[in-house]
Amino acid sequence: MPRGELKSEPIHETIVKLNARIESRFPGSGLGEVGQTLLNLAAVNDEVIAKARRPIWWLRVLIACGVLALLVTATWAAFQMIRIATGESPSIPDLLQGVDAAVNEIILLGLALVFMTSMETRFKRRQSLSILHRLRGLAHVVDMHQLTKDPEFSLRPDNSASETEKPPLDRFQLERYLDYCSEMLALTSKLAALHLTATQDPVVLSVINEIEALVTGLTRKIWQKIIILQ
Template sequence: MAKASKPRYRLLAADEIVETLDALKARIEARFPGAGLAGVAGEVRDLIAETAATTRAIMRPRWLLRLVVAGVLAGAAALLAALVLRLDFDAGTNNIFNLVQSIDALVNLTILSAVAVVSLVTAERRLRRSRALQALNPFRAVVHVIDMHQLTKDPGMVGPGAVRTAVSPERSMTPFELSRYLDYCSELLSLTAKGAALYAIATEDGEIATAVNEIEQLTTNLSQKIWQKIMIVNATGR
């Protein structure tokens, strides 16, 4: 029986995204030598290249924390067992009154111990979540940097009837060049979102997935605005 091949197209791989970004950076540099957008592509490339190491560090077991949790669990169990063994179940009014008080104290201690144990048990997950959210901040920031690069690319100012003022931004691109530049911005936004998605895949955490979805929604909204500009450029002719 032939061995089943490993699924190749079901996983998002950081090295594949990096290769795509290398190609995109080269295309930008070839079309627009010295353009700052190529530098942004390089920053995104480096950011995603670090993702594998970052996710491994985030998902690494915290053995010291686990030992502390195990110690607390053992101590709590031993304390509760000792208290149960000291309960006096002999008949008698005084003994019954004391027994009720002891059971009440035991129940309260059990509840407090359970809350503390749950907090400790989930501490590793919360630590991972915090580090992953911090790692996503640069992705969110670079999305806005990309948006800044396309912000002044006004398709209405590339036609023959465009009127510039003394303080108008320098616009030397042809309609074709402007369309390509905007397309590069859209590609870069999409690849940035794919890099952020690596954290949701690695951590399998609901809150991380929500944060990644917010970044993807942001990039999608910005890409839609960019493609509106591209459509205007294409409608006015090249």
């Protein structure tokens, strides 16, 4: 893989380090479980990308056979037309009927080839969209974890004692928690962006852009809270 291209290994290492930091600062927290889910999704994401890079050979062999059959049929039809034009055919109506059948076969084979040539793209697209939807869902889960973290509870702990069962995080802890959420969202976006190295499918690219826009919006909300804490 050329230098300057996004790679999965550094992303995996960063997720592992982030999970270790979360477990060290907030042992047994729900955010740590989300981090482990992100790590598992990263492994699945790599498998999907690897499959997207590999050609589906059995399908390509079928396409090659279809192209060969189409060429043979077209060649036969051309020879029949030549025989009609040169007057060598003893029965023109029979030959016209044969040519008509050949044209129909060519049309059917052509439609089948169009379907088969798009089948590989659609198959890989379905796999990519499946993992991308899971990454997008995880981004919303991270947002739910930061949604309940109100800076006011940390800035005024006396006011929050009656509203929460657990003692609120202090300013430093909450800032770290929100920072971890922000990092997790960024890593989620990077996992989605890895698909750019394997496909140029416009449908997949559109979903990647949607995830990046979603992560940007969610991260902006987190940093608004961090700024309040500072």
